[in-house]
Amino acid sequence: MNRVSPFFVGLLFGIGLCLSGMTNPSKVLAFLDLGGAWDPSLAFVMGGAIAIAFVAFRIAARRAASLSGEPFHWPTARAIDARLIGGSLLFGVGWGLVGLCPGPAIADIGFLDGRAALFVLAMAAGMALYSGFAAVPSTPGAEVALDG
Amino acid sequence: MTIDWTHFTPVSAFAGGLLIGLAAAWLILEDGRILGASGLLGGLIPPRAGDWPWRASALAGLIAAPLVARFLFEPAAASIEATAATLVAGGLLVGFGTRLANGCTSGHGVCGLARLSPRSLAATATFMGAGFLTVFLVRHVL
Numbered sequence A: 001m002n003r004v005s006p007f008f009v010g011l012l013f014g015i016g017l018c019l020s021g022m023t024n025p026s027k028v029l030a031f032l033d034l035g036g037a038w039d040p041s042l043a044f045v046m047g048g049a050i051a052i053a054f055v056a057f058r059i060a061a062r063r064a065a066s067l068s069g070e071p072f073h074w075p076t077a078r079a080i081d082a083r084l085i086g087g088s089l090l091f092g093v094g095w096g097l098v099g100l101c102p103g104p105a106i107a108d109i110g111f112l113d114g115r116a117a118l119f120v121l122a123m124a125a126g127m128a129l130y131s132g133f134a135a136v137p138s139t140p141g142a143e144v145a146l147d148g
Numbered sequence B: 001m002t003i004d005w006t007h008f009t010p011v012s013a014f015a016g017g018l019l020i021g022l023a024a025a026w027l028i029l030e031d032g033r034i035l036g037a038s039g040l041l042g043g044l045i046p047p048r049a050g051d052w053p054w055r056a057s058a059l060a061g062l063i064a065a066p067l068v069a070r071f072l073f074e075p076a077a078a079s080i081e082a083t084a085a086t087l088v089a090g091g092l093l094v095g096f097g098t099r100l101a102n103g104c105t106s107g108h109g110v111c112g113l114a115r116l117s118p119r120s121l122a123a124t125a126t127f128m129g130a131g132f133l134t135v136f137l138v139r140h141v142l
Helices: A005-020 A025-032 A041-061 A082-098 A102-111 A114-134 B010-031 B037-042 B052-069 B084-100 B105-114 B118-141
Strands: none
Touching: A005 A041, A005 A102, A005 B010, A005 B052, A025 A041, A025 A082, A025 B118, A041 B010, A041 B105, A082 B084, A082 B118, A102 A114, A102 B037, A102 B052, A102 B084, A102 B105, A114 B037, A114 B084, B010 B105, B037 B052, B037 B084, B037 B105, B105 B118
């Protein structure tokens, strides 16, 4: 698979995160703080991103393979189960505690921010913990069922 | 509820969102992959032969973004107020939780919703709800 194109995807993604304000946890927390002075800006980030992605996925769905020839890696998981809801709950609590989700946290390393680096290290540790936990195969195919 | 009009930035938020959407469009159309930050990093833990280079490449681009963004506009630098203990606890929860749920804000919140996936809608409603509730508890109750 192409190794150069994903670099520019990451770059574009990160520049979008910087422009949108997602890289600033205090702005994210102001969005999540419905009980305080609410800053609704981040709803517009989702709106803009989904508008473009919606069209792209419609185009992709009608094609047999991607432009590079790599087949489409569509998510195979369909179930709305305890893993999905429990994992999302844990994620939401961590997000609300700090104001960082994975993409902006990783991008914030580029600001040479030590606190962001500490958060990403802990996040990687959480992922490693999960990998150990998932090594006991309870859900066949979980590894290929990536949503994102 | 009161809206904080002084910090409300709908134009740059929407424009940034368009760029995020373009990145997702590029990755699916060119490389056949769904853009998701937690999956990008999680797929490297542990790394798999043949699979890790594209992930490392995308993560390098993501980290390079603030440096490049400085030439284009004044990027919103991180102002992280959380203590080290909170950063570690939050990072562990985000890392473990996003892998358990197979996605985060980008994978479920942007790509999944754009694909009209009921699963991603359930995930997004759950993590946003948990985020709203956590901030409410931390700032107004505890």
